[in-house]
Amino acid sequence: MTTPAPFLGGETRVVNIGLSLFAETLAALGVSVVSVDWRPPAGGDRRLAELLARAGDEAGAKPVTIADANRECLRRIQAGTATLVGLRPAREVVPGLGERTVLHAGPPVTWERMCGPMRGAIIGACLFEGWAKTPDDAVTLAESGALTFDPCHHHRAVGPMAGIVTPSMAVWVVENDACDTAAYATLNEGVGKVLRFGAYDRPVLDRFAWINRELAPILDGALRRAGGLDAKTLIARALTMGDECHNRTTAATSLLARELAPHVAAARAGDVEKALAFLARTDHFFLNIAMAACKAVLDGAHGIRGATVVTAMARNGVEFGIRASGTGDRWFTAPAPNVTGLYFPGYGPGDASPDLGDSAITEAAGLGGFAMAAAPAVVQFVGGTAELALDTTRRMYEITLGEHETFRIPALDFRGAPLGIDIRRVVETGIAPAIDTGLAHREAGVGQVGAGIAEAPIACFVQALEAFVAGLPA
Amino acid sequence: MRLTRDMEAVPGVRRAAAMMGTPANRALLEDAGLLAAEGEAAGPTDLVIAVLADTREAAEVARAAAESAFSARRAAAMPGVAGRPLTLASALKALPGATLALISVPGAYAGAEALKALHAGLHVMLFSDNVPVATELELKTLARQRGLFVMGPDCGTAIVNGVPLGFANAVARGRIGIAAASGTGLQEVACHLAAAGEGISQAIGVGGRDLSDEVGGLMMERALAALAADPETAAVCVIGKPPGAATLAKLEGWIAKLGKPCVTQLMAPTGRERWHAAATLEDAALAAVALARGVKPAPVEFTAPPGAVARLVEDAVLPMRANQRYVRGVYSGGTLAYEALGILKTRLADVAPGVTGGGSGHRVVDLGEDVFTVGRPHPMLDGTVRREWIERESADPETAVLLLDVVLGYGAHPDPAGEILPAIRAATLAAESAGRHLAVVASVTGTEGDPQRRSAQVAALSAGGVIVMPSNAQAARLAALIAEPRA
Numbered sequence: 001m002t003t004p005a006p007f008l009g010g011e012t013r014v015v016n017i018g019l020s021l022f023a024e025t026l027a028a029l030g031v032s033v034v035s036v037d038w039r040p041p042a043g044g045d046r047r048l049a050e051l052l053a054r055a056g057d058e059a060g061a062k063p064v065t066i067a068d069a070n071r072e073c074l075r076r077i078q079a080g081t082a083t084l085v086g087l088r089p090a091r092e093v094v095p096g097l098g099e100r101t102v103l104h105a106g107p108p109v110t111w112e113r114m115c116g117p118m119r120g121a122i123i124g125a126c127l128f129e130g131w132a133k134t135p136d137d138a139v140t141l142a143e144s145g146a147l148t149f150d151p152c153h154h155h156r157a158v159g160p161m162a163g164i165v166t167p168s169m170a171v172w173v174v175e176n177d178a179c180d181t182a183a184y185a186t187l188n189e190g191v192g193k194v195l196r197f198g199a200y201d202r203p204v205l206d207r208f209a210w211i212n213r214e215l216a217p218i219l220d221g222a223l224r225r226a227g228g229l230d231a232k233t234l235i236a237r238a239l240t241m242g243d244e245c246h247n248r249t250t251a252a253t254s255l256l257a258r259e260l261a262p263h264v265a266a267a268r269a270g271d272v273e274k275a276l277a278f279l280a281r282t283d284h285f286f287l288n289i290a291m292a293a294c295k296a297v298l299d300g301a302h303g304i305r306g307a308t309v310v311t312a313m314a315r316n317g318v319e320f321g322i323r324a325s326g327t328g329d330r331w332f333t334a335p336a337p338n339v340t341g342l343y344f345p346g347y348g349p350g351d352a353s354p355d356l357g358d359s360a361i362t363e364a365a366g367l368g369g370f371a372m373a374a375a376p377a378v379v380q381f382v383g384g385t386a387e388l389a390l391d392t393t394r395r396m397y398e399i400t401l402g403e404h405e406t407f408r409i410p411a412l413d414f415r416g417a418p419l420g421i422d423i424r425r426v427v428e429t430g431i432a433p434a435i436d437t438g439l440a441h442r443e444a445g446v447g448q449v450g451a452g453i454a455e456a457p458i459a460c461f462v463q464a465l466e467a468f469v470a471g472l473p474a
Numbered sequence: 475m476r477l478t479r480d481m482e483a484v485p486g487v488r489r490a491a492a493m494m495g496t497p498a499n500r501a502l503l504e505d506a507g508l509l510a511a512e513g514e515a516a517g518p519t520d521l522v523i524a525v526l527a528d529t530r531e532a533a534e535v536a537r538a539a540a541e542s543a544f545s546a547r548r549a550a551a552m553p554g555v556a557g558r559p560l561t562l563a564s565a566l567k568a569l570p571g572a573t574l575a576l577i578s579v580p581g582a583y584a585g586a587e588a589l590k591a592l593h594a595g596l597h598v599m600l601f602s603d604n605v606p607v608a609t610e611l612e613l614k615t616l617a618r619q620r621g622l623f624v625m626g627p628d629c630g631t632a633i634v635n636g637v638p639l640g641f642a643n644a645v646a647r648g649r650i651g652i653a654a655a656s657g658t659g660l661q662e663v664a665c666h667l668a669a670a671g672e673g674i675s676q677a678i679g680v681g682g683r684d685l686s687d688e689v690g691g692l693m694m695e696r697a698l699a700a701l702a703a704d705p706e707t708a709a710v711c712v713i714g715k716p717p718g719a720a721t722l723a724k725l726e727g728w729i730a731k732l733g734k735p736c737v738t739q740l741m742a743p744t745g746r747e748r749w750h751a752a753a754t755l756e757d758a759a760l761a762a763v764a765l766a767r768g769v770k771p772a773p774v775e776f777t778a779p780p781g782a783v784a785r786l787v788e789d790a791v792l793p794m795r796a797n798q799r800y801v802r803g804v805y806s807g808g809t810l811a812y813e814a815l816g817i818l819k820t821r822l823a824d825v826a827p828g829v830t831g832g833g834s835g836h837r838v839v840d841l842g843e844d845v846f847t848v849g850r851p852h853p854m855l856d857g858t859v860r861r862e863w864i865e866r867e868s869a870d871p872e873t874a875v876l877l878l879d880v881v882l883g884y885g886a887h888p889d890p891a892g893e894i895l896p897a898i899r900a901a902t903l904a905a906e907s908a909g910r911h912l913a914v915v916a917s918v919t920g921t922e923g924d925p926q927r928r929s930a931q932v933a934a935l936s937a938g939g940v941i942v943m944p945s946n947a948q949a950a951r952l953a954a955l956i957a958e959p960r961a
Contacts, residue, residue, distance in 0.1 A: 004595045005573040007623045008676055008704050012637040015565045015596065017587050018578030022601075022640060025884040031637050034569040037558035038579055041586065044496060044518025053586045057593040397567075398560050422563070429560050430519075 041428045048427055048462065055308065055424050055469050069306030073325050074402045074420050076304075077365070079178045080297030082231040084289055087187075087220035091167035094155050094184050098167075100131070103152040105163025105358045106316025107331040111142045111149060115317030115353050120198025120444025121162030122147075127205055128195075128212075129166050135200065153312055153323070156299060157184040158291045158358040161196035161440055161448075162317075170216030174231060174292040179300025185292035187211050190282045193447035196357075197440040204447075215278060218270045222263035229259055231293040235367065236406045238286075239417070244375035245290040246359055246368030247436035247451055252286035253279065291358060294365035301325055308468060309401065310421035313360035313433065313456055317353050317440070322460045324423050324468065332464040334457035341439050341452015342380070353442040355454045360435045366404045366417035369434030369453060370396045374409045374417075378436055392434050392453075393418065399425040399433065423468065426461040477540045479856055481525055484539060486532030492540055495520040496582060562590050576639055577626075578602055584627065585609035592616050592624070600626030600681065601640050603844065607688050610681065614692040623700075624693055629679035630657025631883075633664070640679075641854060643883040644923030648673015650762050651707035653697040655685050655714030658807030658881060659739070659755055661919050662946060663711055665928075666759030668921045672766060675706040680714075682808075685740075687718030691725060698728045709735040709766040711758055715812070716741050735765035741816060754947035755813060775951065777944045783952065786941060790875070790956045793911035798874040801953045802867040803838030804860060805829070806853035806890075807919065810879045810946045811840035817950035822957065831863070836957065838877070839863060854886045857893030864894060868901035868912050875913045875953040876901065879946055880931060882920025891918075891931040895938045902939060913956050914940045917949040 013032040016023035023035035042048035057066060090097055097103070102122055104114075111119070119142070126138035131147075141147060152159045159165055164186075171184040186196075193199040195208050223229060234255050241251035257279040264272055279285055295312075302311040307325035314321055321331040336354035343351070362368040372378055373393035376386040390411060396418040397403075403416030421433055432455035439450035481490035491508050493499040495516025503509040508524035516522045523540050527533035559565040566572055575591035577584055581604025588598045592613065600613075605627035617624045625632050625639075632639045636647050643661055645668040652674065654660035660677055667674060678700070680693040694712075701707045710732055717725055717740060729736050729749055736749045739758035743751035750771055752758035761771035776783045801818055805811035811829040815838045819825045824835030831839030839846075841853040841860055853860050867873055876898070880890050887893055898914055905912040916935055920928040932942045943949035 004597070004620060004622050005571075007597050008635065008700050010573070010635065012574055012635045013569055013572045014637070014639075015562060015569060015572045015575045015591070016578075017562060017565075017575055017591075018601065019885075021885055022576055022578065026637065029638070029884075032569060032572075034565045034572070035558060036562060036565045037560055038587075039560070040494065040496065040518040040583055041561075049583070049586050053589045056590045398564050425561060425563060428563075431560070 043430050048465070051465050051469050052424055052428050054472065055465060064306050066306050066308060069304050069326060070309055070401055070420070070422070073301045073304050073307040073309040076179055076301040077297055077420060078402075078405050080176045080232075080300045081178050082293030082296050083175045083177065084223060084229040084231045084293075085173050085175055086223045086228075087170045087172055087216045089167065090157075090165050090169050090171045090184065093173055093182075094157055094165065094171060096155050097165070098148060100146060101148045101150060101167070103150055103155055103157055103159065103163065103165035104316060105152060105159050105161065105356060106314040107319055107321030107333050108151055109149070109316040109318055113318050115356065116443045117198030117353050117356060117440040118162040118164070118317050120200055121164040121195050123444065124195040124198075124200030124205060124208065125164045125166045125169075127200060128208055129168050151314070151316075152358055153314060154329075155184075156182060156295070158295045158314075158361050159186055159196065160188070160287060160291065160359045161357040161438060162198060163196070163358045168212065170212045172289050172292050174289065174296045176296035176300050179297075181296055181299045183292045183295035183299060185288040185295070187216060188282060188285045188288045191284060191438075191448050197438070197447040198444045199447040200445055214270055215275050218264060218267070218272070218275045219260060221267045221269055222260045225263040225267060226259065229256070231289055232297075232406060234259075235290060235293065236408065239371055239374045239407055240410050242375055242377060244368055244371040244378055244436060246287065246362040247378045247438070248283075248375045249286040249290060250283045252290065253283055256286050256289070287359065290367065291361050294361045294367065298361065298365055303328065308423050310364050310423060313364050313435070314358045315355045315360065317356040320355060320457050320460060322456070322464060324464045327464055327467050327471065330467060332460045332467065334459035337454050337457055339437055339439055339452045339454045341450045343439065343450035344448070347441070347449035351441055351449050352439045355435070355437055356440050357437065359437065360456070363433055363435050364421060366400075366407050366419040368436045370400070370419075371407065371409060371417045372434065372436065373411050376411075395431055396434065398429050399431050423461045423464045426458060427465050430458060432456050432458055477523070477543055478851060480539045480543050481523075481536040482858055484527075484532055484536040486528040487525060487536045488528065489526045490536055490540075491522070491524045493522055494518060494580070495522045496580060499580070562587065562594060566594060573597060574599060574634065576601065578640075581605045581627070585613065588613050588624065589616070592620060592622055595620070595622070597623040598625065599629055599632055599639050599679070600624060601629060602626070603628040607683060610683060610689060611692075614689065618692060618696065623678075623696060624681075625679045626681040628657075628682045631660050631677070632679040633674055633677040635676070638884050641881070641883050641885045642677075643668070643919075643921050644925075645921055646673035647675065647706075649675055649706060649708035649766055650711060651675045651701040651704060651709070652677040652711045652713065653680060653694060653701060654678070654712070655680050655682055655694065656809040658879075658919065659713045659809035659813075661807070661881060661883060662755040662810060663713055663739070663759045663762075665919050665921050666756050666945065667763060668923075670760065670763045672763050675704060675708075676701060682715070685714050685717035685721050685725070687720045691717070691721045691728070694725065695728050698732060702732045702734060707734065709737070709762050711762045712736065712738040712740070713755065713758065714740055737761040737765060737771070741812065754817070754945070755809070756945035756947045774948075776948055783955070786952065787955045790911070790913035790941070791960070794874055794913075795871070795910050797872055798910060799957060799959070800872050801836045801875045801877055801957045802870070802873045803877040803950075803953075804863045804867055805838060805840050805879050806842055806860060807879050807881050808840045808842050810881070810919065811838050813946055814838050814877060814950040817947060818954055821951070821954040854881050854890070856887065857890065857897075860894055861897035864897040864901055868905060871908070871910065873912065874957045875915055877949060877953045878914065878916040878940075880916055880918045880920075880935065882918065882924040882926040882928060882931060884925065886926065889926060891934045895934065898938055898940060913953075915943060915949050915953045915956070916940050917943050917946045919946065
């Protein structure tokens with residue numbers, strides 16, 4: 001508990017909450033003053049205001065203060081490293097991945113409730129693994145209960161869109177040495193008709209097999225030859241080049257290709273030309289690495305008692321779920337929101353599945369919608385202006401505890417990206433975390449139909465706050 | 475409140491209000507006859523703009539005025555985007571090392587904001603009223619545990635480390651400390667200290683209920699301890715309404731421990747005080763000055779010589795009709811209204827017991843009370859309600875004296891005298907044409923350093939035929955003399 005400033009003596013520095021007239025007077029007299037643009041907390045909901053007041057004690061909670069817990073949480077996120085060390089088959093590295101386990105994006109969901117794209121991706125995965133010969137066989141298998149479904153997040157993994165991980169798939173291995181954690185993600189297949197959006201026809205599966213069985217070993221060899229790659233620094237550079245590292249990873253992918261190309265060439269293993277050509281045309285190739293990097297860092301900051309920082313946001317196409325550092329492994333869920341976005345020609349809002357994928361882990365780490373000011377090109381997806389990109393990031397500072405020391409945004413005078421979503425601030429302000437996202441067709445097998453911006457449901461944060469307050473010592 | 479002012483300035487508009495649609499505000503609007511179906515459906519984050527006008531056209535003009543003023547403000551500050559933080563938490567990021575939260579949000583929300591501020595290690599000035607006493611106790615108890623200070627609730631003014639908070643006057647820093655459970659009382663004392671050439675070391679408000687036995691002086695004890703320890707403070711002035719019996723006993727102990735000369739003005743001196751107990755705010759200020767200078771305090775009846783006062787009374791009484799018998803006080807400051815009422819009671823019979831404006835004899839109304847500020851600004855900010863009451867009281871053929879306060883300072887209206895003078899002129903003219911003479915007596919609480927400049931306000935009032943007395947107490951005494959029954 002910090003000692004408060006003495007009441008008398010010293011400089012009085014004022015936070016004005018209410019009549020702006022008082023702040024204007026003070027400012028005119030040269031007094032240090034900041035005026036809050038006040039409105040009733042939590043949209044005027046008295047019960048939530050009460051919860052906020054109870055979770056508002058920065059200085060007095062025991063055994064550690066909320067402020068101390070959040071500081072430690074932020075410290076670990078800032079200090080977290082993300083070294084891309086190589087690629088391995090998931091069965092070799094992903095903890096707790098049984099032979100018939102299927103990992104999926106978002107909070108837990110049963111086959112019966114899964115959305116179309118997730119079912120499609122699982123059908124594709126069954127065909128890829130050789131567990132089924134036909135899509136119908138795959139459906140029968142999934143319905144039979146012979147497969148174990150579990151969220152990626154329960155296995156230190158993250159997956160974009162459907163986020164399906166099965167044992168034979170290759171995964172990126174990203175290590176956070178500062179917190180002694182690692183995280184895993186599959187390889188990106190490009191946009192359009194791809195497995196992660198629920199497509200599973202022959203060309204999709206052929207490409208998927210090539211990526212996992214031929215491209216992965218080439219890149220693994222190159223990475224090992226390079227002695228690993230610092231993904232955190234690469235992300236920081238990409239932010240200065242127009243990426244927000246969620247919906248736009250064009251710069252990051254280029255930087256990755258540039259780093260790896262000499263080693264790919266030197267190793268002379270496999271079809272080098274095909275490998276490099278794939279990197280050259282796959283703008284989103286780095287996305288999965290960014291996600292694993294964010295997961296590795298945020299897992300290192302998870303499980304701190306008394307911390308109100310969000311450590312995961314994920315969607316399974318039915319529900320949106322969040323986890324907070326101080327509330328353990330519980331998910332707080334609400335119906336997945338619809339996405340405001342731009343559709344590929346021939347598609348419209350009626351075609352899209354609700355929000356899907358683990359990629360909102362990037363927002364929890366200060367990227368994506370939170371770093372939109374770095375990537376004005378992304379707002380084209382919602383027909384927005386560059387000013388909207390700046391304002392989106394500016395608003396996120398209202399719900400975050402700190403600013404990223406490494407991820408900086410040129411257009412905001414190199415201000416650090418808003419970092420550490422505080423569940424209390426989301427409930428208090430009603431400002432929902434902004435999430436850049438892709439749009440999957442709601443039926444299995446079609447694929448991506450657009451991209452846009454989604455808002456995390458406030459209800460998740462309300463539940464998290466309730467659980468947090470319930471867990472506070474009396 | 476500015477929106478209200480803009481709208482009520484439109485000709486043909488009777489009443490207007492712009493308030494957030496909280497349940498409490500909706501009730502206020504309903505009481506004021508300003509709630510239509512649309513407003514009833516509003517939520518706490520909606521802004522309700524209500525206009526009562528003679529014609530549809532006038533209402534539309536008012537609505538347009540409000541909307542343009544509102545959108546101009548919005549454009550300047552998009553919420554959460556253009557620099558103004560939305561919460562205390564983000565304000566603290568913008569102002570590292572903040573020491574105090576000045577809270578003036580509606581009472582229903584003020585307690586929660588104050589709690590957040592205390593939790594963040596800030597001292598609190600709670601300007602808001604309508605905060606439940608249970609909340610006040612919780613806040614003050616927590617503050618004491620954490621070594622923090624809560625000024626208020628309903629704390630209109632304070633001067634901490636030279637920083638004027640809320641409605642405060644421009645006074646020099648000096649050696650006299652004030653601890654007050656009263657807003658305009660603190661202002662009146664501070665202004666008299668300034669006029670006497672002394673300055674304020676600290677002026678701490680504790681909230682109107684602090685000296686009640688329910689709250690038990692939780693902050694008065696801390697205020698006096700802080701002033702005792704403050705090396706800048708040479709003498710202390712304690713101001714408030716009469717304390718609860720148990721709290722008065724404790725107060726005696728705290729004053730005894732001060733180790734500095736002390737003056738109290740607690741409205742009802744018992745005569746048993748072991749310190750200097752002043753009868754009026756003016757006397758309290760003058761006594762504090764005397765004690766700081768090491769001389770014996772002497773109370774003041776009138777600053778002017780007796781002959782001059784007698785002439786003022788005579789000039790006022792002569793042209794009056796026989797049935798003009800009563801003093802009618804129309805106040806903007808609560809403590810000033812109480813002080814005036816107390817003085818009238820000691821000198822006149824048939825004085826109304828409270829400051830509600832009720833009763834058929836001598837009466838005083840405090841227009842700062844909640845019942846009069848429904849959906850409209852405080853009378854220190856806007857003279858509309860006062861003008862209505864001046865008109866109403868002076869129309870009564872039995873009114874002899876109109877007794878007024880004019881409070882200056884930061885936050886107050888830029889020209890309070892100019893706000894009420896047209897109504898005063900109209901009232902005196904109306905009386906003349908009815909064959910009566912209306913005496914208008916006022917005092918100005920303010921300093922030369924105030925944005926409105928005291929001497930300019932006094933000159934404007936005098937030019938308008940108002941008898942301006944040097945203090946509220948003297949104004950009330952003169953009013954009593956004028957209305958005194960004569961043989």
